[in-house]
Amino acid sequence: MGRKVNWGIIAAGGIARRRTLPAMKDVPNAVITGIMDKNQNVLDEISEEYKITDTYTEEQELLNNPQIEAVYVASPVCFHKKQALEVLHAGKSLLLEKPLAMNEEDAREIVQTALKKGQTAGVAMVMKHHPAHRKMKKLIESGVIGDIVSCRAQLNCWFPDMEGNWRQKKATAGGGALVDMGSHCIDILKYLLDDHVEWVFGDIGTRTFSYEVDDSADCILHMKKGATCYIDVHFNIPDEAAKGMLEIYGTKGSLLASGTIGQDGQGEVYLNQCATEGYDSNQKRKEDGLGQKVDYERENIYGRQIEEFSKAIEEGLTVSTSFEDAFETVKIIDALYKSSKEKKAVYL
Ligand SMILES: NC(=O)c1ccc[n+]([C@@H]2O[C@H](COP(=O)([O-])OP(=O)(O)OC[C@H]3O[C@@H](n4cnc5c(N)ncnc54)[C@H](O)[C@@H]3O)[C@@H](O)[C@H]2O)c1
Structure with missing residues (x-):
C-alpha cells in the first residue's frame, strides 16, 4: 500500500464529525494525525473515539506539528480567512470547507496567498465527488x-x-x-x-x-x-x-x-x-x-474527496475545486x- 498523507483537522464539529472524519478513517492514502477545536469536550470525545492523542485548542499548536502535511478546515465561515491564511503560511496543504470566505474581498486575499505560496489548496465542494x-x-x-x-x-x-x-x-x-x-x-x-x-x-x-x-x-x-x-x-x-x-x-x-x-x-x-x-x-x-x-x-x-485530495498532494495533481473556482462562486x-x-x- 502507498504512503498515507498526515492530516490535521481544524474544527471538528458538525460536518467534520458526521461525515469527513468517519470517511477519512477508511481512506487508504490518508490518516488523521491531529485535531484542533475550541471546544475541549469535542476534543475529548474525538480523541477517545478515534484514538488520537494530538489534540489542540489553538490553531498554531496544530500547525507547529511537523508531522502534519495537510489541514482540513471546517470551522464557521467567519474563521475561514484567518485559518486559511495561517495554514498557507505554515506551508501545509489546505482543504477548506465551503464557502471559501465571507465575501469577495476576503476570498481574494486567500486566493492570492495560495497562488503565492504554491502548495496544494482547494475548497471542499463535495458535490463534484458524487x-x-x-x-x-x-x-x-x-x-x-x-x-x-x-x-x-x-x-x-x-x-x-x-x-x-x-x-x-x-x-x-x-x-x-x-x-x-x-x-x-x-x-x-x-x-x-x-x-x-x-x-x-x-x-x-x-x-x-x-x-x-x-x-x-x-x-x-x-x-x-x-x-x-x-x-x-x-x-x-x-x-x-x-x-x-x-x-x-x-x-x-x-x-x-x-x-x-x-x-x-x-x-x-x-x-x-x-x-x-x-x-x-x-x-x-x-x-x-x-x-x-x-x-x-x-x-x-466525503471519503472520495479526501482520497482525491491526498492523491493530488502526493502526485502534484490539480484539485477538483481550486480556490479560483471557489472564488468565482x-x-x-x-x-x-x-x-x-x-x-x-x-x-x-
Ligand atoms: N460540504 C458539506 O457537506 C458541508 C455541510 C455542512 C457544513 N459545511 C461547512 O463546514 C463548516 C462548518 O460547519 P458545521 O456545520 O460543521 O458547523 P458546526 O457548528 O457544527 O461545527 C463547527 C465546529 O467549529 C468549532 N469552532 C468554533 N470556532 C472555532 C475556531 N475559531 N477554531 C476552531 N474551531 C472552532 C466548534 O467548536 C464546532 O466544533 C462551514 O464552513 C460549513 O459551510 C459543509
Missing part, C-alpha cells in the same frame, strides 16, 4: 441530451430560529440559505455545464423566520454559453418536502436527478432521449415515467445579493 454527478457530466459531454438550454438545482431544509446559532447571523455566516446551500448548487451547475456565469438575478430574503440571514433564495444564473439556470435554496421548506432536484434540459432530452444534492451520496438519475425531427402539432407526449434509470456505483463522497453569491437588493440583473 458518482451520479460525474456520470451526468459524462452524459452531457457525450451530447446525448443535445445543447443545454435550461437547468435547475434545488436544496432545501427546515432550519427554524435557534438562539446563538452562527449560521443565522450575518457576522459569522456571511449569509443564509444562499451562502450555505446555494454555494453547492452554483458549483455543481458550473461543473456539469463546464461554463461560467454571465449575469444573475436574485430574489432573496427572510420570509419565514426572524433571523437576520436569508431563509429563501430563488435565483437565475445566465451562463456564458447561453443556458439559463434556476437555483432555489430555502431554510423554510421541510426536508421531506424537498427532493433536491437537479434537472438538466437540452435540445435532445434531459437528465433528471433527485436526492443527489445531499450528504449521503444517494439519489436517482433518469435520462430522457427524445426524437426531435419535425414538429408534432398534436403535442402528443409518451407516458413513460421519468425516463431511463442511470446506474452508478454508490460511494462515500463567492463572486456569484455577492452578485446575487446585490441583484436582490437593487431588484435588477447584475453582470459578473
